[in-house]
Amino acid sequence: MEAFTTHTGRAVPLRRSNVDTDQIIPAHWLKKVTRDGFEDGLFEAWRKDPQFVLNQERYKGATVLVAGPDFGTGSSREHAVWALQNYGFKAVISSRFADIFRGNSLKNGLLTVVLPQETVDRLQQLVEADPAAEVTVDLVDRQVRAGGITADFELDENARWRLLEGLDDISLTLREESSIVEYEANRPSFKPRTIEV
Amino acid sequence: MGRTLAEKVWDDHVVRRAEGEPDLLFIDLHLLHEVTSPQAFDGLRKAGRQVRRTDLTIATEDHNTPTLDIDKPIADPVSRTQLETLRKNCAEFGVRLHPLGDVEQGVVHVVGPQLGLTQPGTTVVCGDSHTSTHGAFGALAFGIGTSQVEHVLATQTLPLAPFKTMAITVDGELPDGVTAKDLILAIIAKIGTGGGQGYVLEYRGSAIEKLSMEARMTICNMSIEAGARAGMIAPDKTTFDYLQGRDHAPEGEDWDAAVAYWKTLRTDDDAVFDAEVHIDATSLAPFVTWGTNPGQGAPLSANVPDPASYEDASERMAAERALEYMGLTAGQPLREINVDTVFVGSCTNGRIEDLRSAASILEGRKVADGVRMLVVPGSVRVSLEAVAEGLDKVFTAAGAEWRHAGCSMCLGMNPDQLAPGERSASTSNRNFEGRQGKGGRTHLVSPQVAAATAVLGHLASPADLSDADVATPAGV
Numbered sequence: 001m002e003a004f005t006t007h008t009g010r011a012v013p014l015r016r017s018n019v020d021t022d023q024i025i026p027a028h029w030l031k032k033v034t035r036d037g038f039e040d041g042l043f044e045a046w047r048k049d050p051q052f053v054l055n056q057e058r059y060k061g062a063t064v065l066v067a068g069p070d071f072g073t074g075s076s077r078e079h080a081v082w083a084l085q086n087y088g089f090k091a092v093i094s095s096r097f098a099d100i101f102r103g104n105s106l107k108n109g110l111l112t113v114v115l116p117q118e119t120v121d122r123l124q125q126l127v128e129a130d131p132a133a134e135v136t137v138d139l140v141d142r143q144v145r146a147g148g149i150t151a152d153f154e155l156d157e158n159a160r161w162r163l164l165e166g167l168d169d170i171s172l173t174l175r176e177e178s179s180i181v182e183y184e185a186n187r188p189s190f191k192p193r194t195i196e197v
Numbered sequence: 198m199g200r201t202l203a204e205k206v207w208d209d210h211v212v213r214r215a216e217g218e219p220d221l222l223f224i225d226l227h228l229l230h231e232v233t234s235p236q237a238f239d240g241l242r243k244a245g246r247q248v249r250r251t252d253l254t255i256a257t258e259d260h261n262t263p264t265l266d267i268d269k270p271i272a273d274p275v276s277r278t279q280l281e282t283l284r285k286n287c288a289e290f291g292v293r294l295h296p297l298g299d300v301e302q303g304v305v306h307v308v309g310p311q312l313g314l315t316q317p318g319t320t321v322v323c324g325d326s327h328t329s330t331h332g333a334f335g336a337l338a339f340g341i342g343t344s345q346v347e348h349v350l351a352t353q354t355l356p357l358a359p360f361k362t363m364a365i366t367v368d369g370e371l372p373d374g375v376t377a378k379d380l381i382l383a384i385i386a387k388i389g390t391g392g393g394q395g396y397v398l399e400y401r402g403s404a405i406e407k408l409s410m411e412a413r414m415t416i417c418n419m420s421i422e423a424g425a426r427a428g429m430i431a432p433d434k435t436t437f438d439y440l441q442g443r444d445h446a447p448e449g450e451d452w453d454a455a456v457a458y459w460k461t462l463r464t465d466d467d468a469v470f471d472a473e474v475h476i477d478a479t480s481l482a483p484f485v486t487w488g489t490n491p492g493q494g495a496p497l498s499a500n501v502p503d504p505a506s507y508e509d510a511s512e513r514m515a516a517e518r519a520l521e522y523m524g525l526t527a528g529q530p531l532r533e534i535n536v537d538t539v540f541v542g543s544c545t546n547g548r549i550e551d552l553r554s555a556a557s558i559l560e561g562r563k564v565a566d567g568v569r570m571l572v573v574p575g576s577v578r579v580s581l582e583a584v585a586e587g588l589d590k591v592f593t594a595a596g597a598e599w600r601h602a603g604c605s606m607c608l609g610m611n612p613d614q615l616a617p618g619e620r621s622a623s624t625s626n627r628n629f630e631g632r633q634g635k636g637g638r639t640h641l642v643s644p645q646v647a648a649a650t651a652v653l654g655h656l657a658s659p660a661d662l663s664d665a666d667v668a669t670p671a672g673v
Binding site: 015016017018020022023026027028030031032033034035045068069070073074075076077078079081096098099100103104107108117156157158159169170172173174176179180183184187188189190191192193194195196197 | 217218221251260276278279282328339340345356390422424445447515609610629632
């Protein structure tokens with residue numbers, strides 16, 4: 001995974017709540033067997049509308065998405081995270097993310113930042129008034145800075161450390177091999193098995 | 198202090214616990230399907246890793262599979278490639294697979310329980326959010342992303358952040374014609390699509406205890422639509438009876454040991470939940486959705502709500518958008534909404550009891566002119582059982598289409614889709630924009646409401662049907 005320390009870029013406001021992962025990447029895109037090439041599927045249905053915020057010239061090249069509450073609800077498809085990253089987003093800010101989407105994002109180095117709704121509103125107003133405004137998402141200091149706005153955010157220390165270091169979860173877990181072996185040795189015999197090995 | 202059911206199951210799976218780190222949990226059962234696994238197998242290959250526990254892993258094909266002409270090559274080359282990729286990966290890594298055409302094939306969340314692999318007190322994961330279904334057995338079951346699928350394949354564990362617990366207590370008796378689907382839709386409307394966020398929900402109370410295993414699965418299945426990490430129901434005699442004798446259920450001494458353990462999987466009397474919700478079952482009625490998220494629902498007897506009635510600005514805006522997308526106007530009676538398509542199936546309502554329930558209403562009646570009805574069993578086993586009972590004949594005699602098992606019209610990944618602007622009454626779990634096909638409009642309903650809607654052509658419950666709708670004597 002690519003490490004995330006701090007990122008500065010322009011931001012695009014997405015004033016919609018409950019943006020589910022079917023909107024982020026529709027199901028027919030899920031037939032692909034790779035992790036890339038999803039950028040054209042991002043918000044596919046909405047992008048057919050020339051007025052949709054991502055289609056507006058002034059937000060071209062933005063790398064931070066400032067979204068409405070309950071972003072990423074629904075399906076567990078990690079493709080939603082890949083689509084956002086393939087399109088060029090480095091961070092998403094919202095007052096509330098769906099759990100699975102949030103977990104997926106942090107495992108891929110897409111920083112999902114939770115801020116109070118009123119702060120999200122102010123950020124959206126800022127980038128609506130001035131699309132050239134730069135937003136800094138600083139994981140080292142756990143802070144979002146933009147215009148006159150400075151907002152601290154929380155992220156648990158372990159997740160933050162993994163992101164800052166760009167650590168691969170599987171390698172970390174495999175260091176616990178002996179604990180896994182010990183656990184396996186003590187599992188009850190009545191637990192189900194799919195095949196005899 | 199006592200522990201909740203979820204805490205007990207969690208504690209029994211901790212491989213490693215360290216201050217300031219997520220617990221590392223052992224996974225008892227890993228279900229795979231074609232959509233969310235290819236990139237995970239690729240990751241294993243690139244790192245030179247194996248599947249650690251092929252004996253705790255099982256795969257089936259469901260999302261892409263067609264429900265017609267299954268003996269012919271799959272027409273969509275991209276879908277075909279994805280299915281072939283799963284077959285290749287399972288062969289290479291030694292994973293048991295039930296492909297299209299196999300008697301154990303079906304929707305992954307129907308297959309696990311019917312094989313007896315889903316058991317109380319187990320941890321179950323799958324790269325699919327509706328894995329919450331398996332919580333009906335008192336399992337801790339949740340959907341994961343593809344990175345986590347790879348993690349489980351490689352290590353049979355997952356590092357997991359702590360959760361909160363919420364009790365959803367449903368007391369009283371569900372009125373006639375009110376099903377588990379109506380109950381869960383009402384729960385989601387009450388707590389909202391984000392209401393369960395961070396929580397493992399435990400459904401309890403006398404109304405839940407009376408539910409069959411299949412009804413419990415319908416409830417737990419939609420926990421994710423309330424944003425929950427998982428949903429659970431304490432195992433009891435209903436659970437044990439369902440499991441006994443199934444292919445992978447324990448036998449002999451193992452059965453006795455298992456049941457003894459399973460009986461301990463109840464929330465202690467002195468355990469404290471982080472949140473509690475109470476529902477009076479007697480107050481419930483058939484429930485349908487009018488909007489574009491599963492929390493936007495109302496009793497069938499209600500009218501489409503007026504967005505202006507919402508105090509919260511973002512809810513108001515969401516309702517406005519939803520009405521526009523759904524082509525509805527505020528104040529319109531829900532019962533007067535005409536549909537083009539009725540879909541009975543999915544991991545929510547594609548089990549035998551669901552098919553029986555829909556068939557009992559369709560028996561001797563006809564699907565309304567101009568309405569297309571698809572009945573899609575959740576698995577080949579369900580299909581065979583339905584055929585043995587003659588349910589397929591009831592459906593086809595009524596003018597419905599009887600299809601092969603699969604996810605079908607739940608999600609717009611296979612040929613079964615709504616056309617733009619088309620409206621459905623669907624027993625599936627998501628009414629998101631375009632979920633059932635680009636531009637499609639979905640109303641989530643129970644199997645009973647689906648069947649009554651098919652007969653009348655507008656959203657309706659069985660109580661709206663008169664005997665005059667019955668064209669031929671029952672039993673024909």
